Amino acid sequence: MRMDKQITLRATTTTPNEFGIPTMTHADSTVFAEKKSVKRSEFYAAQSSGIRADIIYLVNADEYADQMTILDGTTVYNVTRAYQVGLGRVELTCTRR
Numbered sequence: 001m002r003m004d005k006q007i008t009l010r011a012t013t014t015t016p017n018e019f020g021i022p023t024m025t026h027a028d029s030t031v032f033a034e035k036k037s038v039k040r041s042e043f044y045a046a047q048s049s050g051i052r053a054d055i056i057y058l059v060n061a062d063e064y065a066d067q068m069t070i071l072d073g074t075t076v077y078n079v080t081r082a083y084q085v086g087l088g089r090v091e092l093t094c095t096r097r
Helices: 040-048
Strands: 006-015 020-034 054-059 069-072 073-083 090-097
Touching: 006 054
Parallel strands: none
Antiparallel strands: 006 020, 006 069, 020 054, 054 090, 069 073, 073 090
């Protein structure tokens, strides 16, 4: 496994400002990941559920804190599924925005 791809994990929180208007803030963390293709069976299973699966990233479990957005260069992905793979790795199935 080569984790040679740098991606940005983005956590978004919504808090009211001083006027009570909800404001979104982002907390980004850059991590190394392994980029993998979606397997055929997983792709069609997602399609039958009405979900798209475009790409999979494998990251270290201690670096992932339930972020739901991934930035890979200029491409933005939503995390549709996070799955623990063995000890110390999390597999993130993502959909392109």
